[in-house]
Amino acid sequence: MGTREAAAATPPGRLGRMTEQQKTPYDLPDAGGLSIGILGGTGDQGKGLARRFALAGHRVTIGSRKAERAREAAEDLGADLSVSGAENAVAARESDVVIIAVPWEGHKATLESLRAELDGKIVVDCVNPLGFEKGKGAFALPVEEGSAAEQAAAVLTGSRVVAAFHHVSAKLLLDPEVGEMELDVLVLGNDREATDLVQALAGRIPGMRGVYGGRLHNARQIEAFTANLISMNRRYKAHAGLRITDV
C-alpha cells in the first residue's frame, strides 16, 4: 500500500475533527490499511511485532542490514502471514509506518543512513538504551539527546518521530499460545496526528491499547522503565506490562 492509500485510510477530515479536548484513547483514526516496516526486525521484539501486525491484517516488511537475514526472519514467521524481508532501506521506502527496533548500539548510525528513505514518514522508535551488569541488573544508559526517541528526532529532521512499544514482551508477542497482549502501549510524540495514528496501530493488536504518554522530552523515563519491568519479571517470574487506570 502506498502513501496515497495510507492517506485515504486516515483522511485528513477525520484527523481534523479531533479536538484538544479528547477524553478517551478510543476516538482514533483507522490504521487498518497501513503497511508497516520494521527495521532491525530480525531481533525478537521486531519479529514479534511483525507477527502480531501481520496477524492483524497488515502488510509487514522486516528490514535488516542484509536482505537475506530479513527474508529468513520473515520465513520463520510462517508462509501464511503477509510478512516479507528486505534491506532496511527497502523496508523503509516501501512502508507507510516504520518501526525502529534495532539494537541501541546501532541506533544512530542506522538512522543516519536512512534519512532519505524515512523523510516524511511516521517513524516509531521502540529502542530502550539499557545496560546490564552482574549484581546490578538492567539500568538506563545515558543518552546525549535525552532518549533514543529524541536522538531519532534529532537525526530524522524530516520524519514524524513517535516513541512507542517499549514495554511489549518479545516472548509474549512470539508465543502462539498468547491470543491477547494484556498491556497499554504508551505513545509519545510532539505531532498529534502521528501519535493518534500510532495509538490506533497499537490498538490493532488484540488486548493492546495505545495511550498517549506525553511529548518526546518525556521519553527517557519510558525507555528506562523497561529496566524496572525486567526487575519485576525477575522477582515475579512474569512478563510484566503496564495498564493505565482511569483512562
Next chain:
Amino acid sequence: MGTREAAAATPPGRLGRMTEQQKTPYDLPDAGGLSIGILGGTGDQGKGLARRFALAGHRVTIGSRKAERAREAAEDLGADLSVSGAENAVAARESDVVIIAVPWEGHKATLESLRAELDGKIVVDCVNPLGFEKGKGAFALPVEEGSAAEQAAAVLTGSRVVAAFHHVSAKLLLDPEVGEMELDVLVLGNDREATDLVQALAGRIPGMRGVYGGRLHNARQIEAFTANLISMNRRYKAHAGLRITDV
C-alpha cells in the same frame, strides 16, 4: 507504637521464610500495627496519604517545619481519624516508618537535618523532582545523585531507604467519594525486608497494591514517570495511575 512492637508485627521468622523465588506480590509481612510519620505532610500528597493510612487503622503523625501547621493539617482531616501533627523531628522520632513528602526544593536540607531521628528507620521517599514550563508541561529535573531516592540514601546512610507512592493522585487520596485507589504502587529499594514491608503498607489502602519495582538505581525513571502521568491527566481529563499486568 514503638519499634519493639513494630518488630513484633513483622517477626523476623516471617521475613526469614520469604525466599528469592517469591512469585506473587501478596506473600508479605503484616504491616497492620505500624505507626507512620509523614514529613512535609501538610502538602496535598502527604495529607492524602495520612488520611488513607489513618482510615486503614494506622496511627499517623503529620510532620512539618512548624508544629502548628502540622496540627492544623491533622485537624483538617477530621477528629475521627488518629492523625496528629508535630514538628518533623518529632514525627520522625515517634514513627516506625517515615514517609518523605516534602517539596523537592527542600528535600536534601530536610533530610540532612533529620539524620539522627531517621537512623535505623525505614524511610519511604515519594518525592518527584519535576519542573514545569509553559508549553512544555512537566519534565524531570536532573538530580546529582540520580534520583530523589538515591539522594535520600546518600544523606541517610543509617536508614533503610525505599522509594514508593510516587504516582498516587493527591486529589483521589483526599476525595471522600473515592473508596478504592485503583493503582499499583511501585516499591523500589535495595533492602528486601524494607521493600516487603512497604509493599505490605501500600496494600493496607483499599485498591492499592504494592509491587516490587527494582533497586534504587532504577528510581529515577519512576519519579520522572510522574511527568508522563501529568500529560495523560491533561489529555484525558483523568487521574491516571498504573497497574502492572501478569503480576
